[in-house]
Amino acid sequence: MKTNVKALVVGGGAVGTSIAYHxxxxGWEDVMLLERDELTSGSTWHAAGLLPYFNMSFATTHIHDYSIRFYKTLEEETxxxxGFAVVGNLRMAQTKERMDEYxxxxxxxxTCGVPYTFMTPDEIKAKWPLIRTxxxxxxxxxQTDGYINPADVTMAMAKGARQRGVMIERxxxxxxxxxxxxxxEVTATKMVEKxxxxxxxxxxxxxxxxxxVTASGNHAQRTAKMLGIKMPAIPVEHQFIVMDQDPELVVFRKQEGNVEHPVIRDADAQSYVREERGGWILGVYEKDAPARFEYGVPDSFRADxxxxxxxxxxxQYMAMNHRIPSAENCGLKDxxxxxxxxxPDGNPLVGPAPGLRNMWLAEGFSFGITAAGGTGYYLAQLMVEGEADIDMASLDPKRYGDWMTTEFAARKNEEAYEHVYILxxxxxxxxxxxxxxxxxxxxRQAAKGAQFGWVNGWERPNYYAPEGFNDHDARSFRRGGWWQYAVEEAKAIxxxxxxxxxxxxxxxxxKGPGATAFLDWFTCNKLPSVGRIxxxxxxxxxxxxxxxxxxxRLAQDEYYLVSAGAWTAYDSDYLRKAIADKTPEFGYVECHDVTTQWGVFAIAGPKTRDVLNTLVKDADPATVLSNKRFPWxxxxxxxxxxxxxxxxxxxYTGELGWELHHPIEMQNYLWDQLMQAGEPHGLKLVGARAQNWLRQEKSYRAFGTELGRDATPLEADLPRFVDLSxxxxxxxxxxxxxxxxKCVTLLIDGPADADxxxxxVLYHGDTRVGRLTSGGYSVAFGKSIGMGYITPDLAVAGTKLxxxxxxxxxxxxVTEDSPYDPTNANIRVDG
Structure with a gap:
């Protein structure tokens, strides 16, 4: 057995074997895979083997799409x-809102090139008469997906890996x-039967x-403890039952021209059904399924x-009998x-481990068979080439920080399981x-009607509503009940x-003697002078x-960096690793995460100076906020x-305004002062949804939507922030x-009740040319607005899409950049 390798993959399920194969x-030689038991002995062996395309994530859709296409090539190679049954996947909707979701x-x-068609109830009934419609x-x-045998696809990938030189040790x-x-240096112990x-x-x-690479599945908590990190990957119970033959199904299949039913997903009944040797398999995503193994898998638990x-x-069982009445006559087989x-969000943890060098995680796969092939492909790109073709940030393990606990992960994972089929x-x-x-x-915000959103664990107001308003009931795929309040907030600014x-x-x-040289290398724009940003x-x-x-820039070698709230651990890890790499070249740099030490209020709008001038303490308070003393x-x-x-x-809203960064312990005092000072001027509390609309009117790109690891700043059309000298x-x-x-802003004449x-997806004529990355409503233009990426030849103001x-x-x-106040006159206004 070899003891010196290029890459070691820990875990022999579908995900681990795919990573080793890819x-x-x-091109990597000396790749080894370790499995503590037999290949597929974890969750792979009892997975139902479904291959659902459905996912609202751009990155995950690409991963699932690659898997489905890749699995169809394995037999020829190996x-x-x-065991891929390309029977298709039928997602049924009992409500109009579910159809809106679809x-x-x-x-x-x-946008990812995934094929689909919509079917009417009559079309479903004509093709599959056993389904009640x-x-x-x-x-x-x-039509291009279906189900696969999890053990068979894993063994095929394992054989393909061995053919390419991978050493697999069970x-x-x-x-x-x-x-x-x-x-x-990985200590490995030989396991024996006893x-x-x-x-x-x-x-x-x-x-x-x-x-x-760790792909340890249910053993993720044990892996995390050995690595000294936190991972919110915890198993939840999942049930499915196999039924005896359905006589009506057997008769139907014997009739000429009748093909196997697709995977039948009745999302409104929280279940899926597929054929199994003349009978049916029913799988469910029910309420109250418990998390298991929060602190590790017992040694006695194997393929159990x-x-x-x-x-x-x-x-869910009764709902299946309603949807397929003939199934009521089937007995329980297994x-x-x-x-x-x-x-917590249902997406796996794929990418570099926090704080560790050359340690890669591939954990937390709730749809592991569907994701295995694509995860291996794109993670291999990350490891071998330094970056993947798609932006993998939404799957990055560092999207959860050290504030995350085992209790949090267990409860949120139960919620994620329950929400698989919830709208x-x-x-x-x-x-x-x-x-x-x-x-x-x-x-104080809650008392004012704040309806909160969740960002990296933080509660952040999305919008403010009257007393008794129910945010849950306000949600929609169209303009929800909250929309009118966001409009009022946007107009107020x-x-x-x-x-x-x-x-x-x-x-x-x-800060430190190497801070300036480091930041100059680390970032693409000129560094500001002291007192500027x-x-x-x-x-x-x-x-x-x-x-x-x-x-x-606070001082010659001291800098305050502000970035997106959802990515604290992600940004901190990248900063610290880069500093450690460059310290020998640039000199000593201190890096402190001060997120929880500073609160931030953003105040904006034409009357901002009127509010702040009543609070400023200065020998000449009327001039403190003037352009002369306080330029943009x-x-x-x-x-x-x-x-x-x-x-x-x-x-960020594109109006006269300031960000007021303050000691967190003084936040309530400052809040009360601002509310009192703002009352005579009609100060309105504003949430994140209105802010998101306003920043699109200014074509301000946002990290995680317009800005990410699949596009350069030049493709985001931000050359003014790139110093090529x-x-x-x-x-x-x-x-x-x-x-x-290229990134563009678009004004959209869409449905009267939706944004x-x-x-x-975006089209030019009959050609798919790009996709939206943000969307919403523009109070300035009275219509929908969006931002997105299209082919460069079309990225010209006036192009019709x-x-x-x-x-x-x-x-x-396509509009000009910053369609609202393109000269920034409002931002620079003096007073």
């Missing part, structure tokens, strides 16, 4: 039949990980690996199952209740484990003054956008009443890519 296919998803799928609105049909358990400064259990023997070896809880799935790993409104906010992280002003809580912003303090980007090694920063894009330390404030003259990380790679697509969400919404094409026109 690393070898990408000679092993992966139409939004379908447009998202179209009179209470259906219709269905979304994916009955070896990884028991310790040690980074020696240049490589990982009394039906798998136990460690006295035989141990140490494997030295340049890279390690839990006791079936039929009472918990009785409603049952499965096994652990399937989940994460996925784009404006949904899930309630479990909330509130958890709150700014001091939370109670355009016409008067509004106050936004931006405390969730990520904030870092960098700039907007800049840190790039990936592939030249794409890794992070957006507002940099405030500068920072000043000011006093508002008794609160010291680091005021930054910038406004200097050297910076990723510059050569950025220039080599050219401009493959785009930023997930829709079409956007698909609710399965129809609607007129859209």
């Amino acid at each position: 690393l070898a296919r990408a 000679g092993l039949n992966a 139409m939004l998803y379908a447009s998202t799928a179209e 009179e209470d259906l609105q219709g269905a979304l049909y994916h 009955k070896w358990q990884a028991d310790a990980f040690h980074w020696n400064g240049t490589a990982w 009394g039906g259990n798998l136990v460690p023997s006295d035989e141990q070896i140490v494997i030295t690996a340049e890279h390690v 199952l839990f006791q079936l809880d039929l009472e918990r799935i009785e409603d 049952d499965f209740n096994g652990p399937i790993c989940y994460t 996925h409104h784009p404006d949904e906010e899930r309630p479990a484990c909330r509130p958890l992280r709150t700014s001091p002003a939370y109670d 355009r016409e008067g003054v509004g106050l936004i809580d931006a405390t969730a912003f990520t904030k870092h303090l960098l 700039n907007l800049t980007y840190a790039l990936t090694g592939a030249g794409t956008t890794r992070t957006e920063y507002t940099i405030v 894009l500068t920072m000043r330390n000011i006093e508002l009443g008794m609160c010291p404030v680091r005021a930054i003259r910038v406004a 200097k050297a910076f990380h990723g510059k050569a790679e950025m220039e080599a890519k050219g401009v493959r697509s 785009p969400w930023g997930r829709e 079409k956007v698909k919404m609710f399965d129809q094409l609607w007129d859209a026109e």
Whole structure:
């Protein structure tokens, strides 16, 4: 057995074998896979093997699409039949709202080239008469997917991996990980059978690996403890039952021309059904399924199952009999209740481990068979080439910070499981484990009618509504009940003054003799002079956008960095690793995450000075906020009443405004002062949804939508923030890519009752030319607005396009950048 390898994959399920296969296919030699038991002995063996395309995530849709296409090639390569039944996937809708969901998803799928068709109840009945359809609105049909045998596809990938030189070692358990400064030393113990259990023997070896990938499935918590990190990957019970033959199904299949039923998904009944040897398999995503193995998998648990809880799935069983009446005559043949790993948002954890070098995670796969092939492909790209073709940030393990606990992960994972088939409104906010992280002003905001959103654990007002308003009932795929309040808030900032809580912003303090040289290399824009700010980007090694920063220069070698609130651990990890790499070259740099030390209020609108002037303490308070003393894009330390404030003259809304960064412990005092001072001027509280609309009117790109690891700053059409006269990380790679697509702003004549969400496909004539990344409503133009990427030749103001919404094409026109106040006159106004 080899003890020195390029890459070691820990875990022999579908995900682990795919990663090993794709690393070898990408050209890496000396790849080894360790499995503590037998291949497929984790959740892979009892998975139902479904391959659902459906996913609202652009990245995950690409991953699922690759898997489905890849699995169809395995037999030709390996000679092993992966058991892929391409029967299609029929997602039925009992309500018009469910059809709205499918139409939004379908447009998202179209951006990835995923084929689909919509079917009417009559069309379903004509093709599959055993399905009851009179209470259906219709269905979304994916004709190219279906189901696969999980063990067979895993073994096929394992054989393909061996053919490419991968060493697969069974009955070896990884028991310790040690980074020696240049490589990982992994202690592996030989596992042996004893009394039906798998136990460690006295035989141990140490494997030295340049890279390690963990794909440990249900054992993720054990892996996390050995690595000294946190991972919210915890299994939840998943039940499905196998029924005896259905005589009516047998007769139907014997009739000439009748093909196998597609996977039948009755989302409104929280279940799926597929054929199985003349009978049916019923799988459910029910309420109250418990999390298991929160603190580790017992040594006695191997390819085992839990006791079936039929009472918990009785409603789903009865719903299946309603949907397929002939199934009521089938007896129970077999049952499965096994652990399937989940994460709080249902997406897996794929990418670099926090704080560790060359340690890669592939954990928390609730749809592991569907995702395995694509995960192996795109993770191999990350490892071998430094970046993937798609933006993998939404799957990054660091989207959850150190504030996350085991209890949080277990409860949120149960919620994610329960929500698999609950309507996925784009404006949904899930309630479990909330509130958890709150700014001091939370109670004051709640008393004013704040309806909160969840950002990296923080509670942040989405909008404000009257007493008794129910946010859950206000959600919709169209203009929800909250829409009118967001319109009023957006108008208040355009016409008067509004106050936004931006405390969730990520904030870092960098200082030291090497800080200036490091930041100059780390970011692509010129560094600001002392007291000034700039907007800049840190790039990936592939030249794409890794992070957006507002940099405030506090002193010659001291900087305050502000970035997106959802990405604190993600940004911090990248910063710290880059600093450690460059310290020998640039000198000592301190990096402090000060996110929780500073609260932030953003105040904006034409009347902003009127409000702040009543609070400013200065020898000449009337001039403190003037253009002369406080120009646009500068920072000043000011006093508002008794609160010291680091005021930054910038406004994400595109109006006169300031960000008021203040000591977090003084937030309630400052809130009360601002509310009192603002009352005579009609100060209105404003949430994140109105702010999102306003920033699109100014064409302000947002990280996670317009800005990400699949596009460069030049493709985001931000050359003014890129200083090509200097050297910076990723510059050569950025220039080599050219401009493959370009970010634009569009005004949209859409449905009278709906706006785009930023997930829709764009057409020029009959040609698909791009996709929206953001969407909403423009109070300035009285119509829908969106931002997105299209082919560069069309990125010209006046170009006529079409956007698909609710399965129809609607007129859209490319506008000039910053269609509202393009000269920034409102932002620079003096007073």
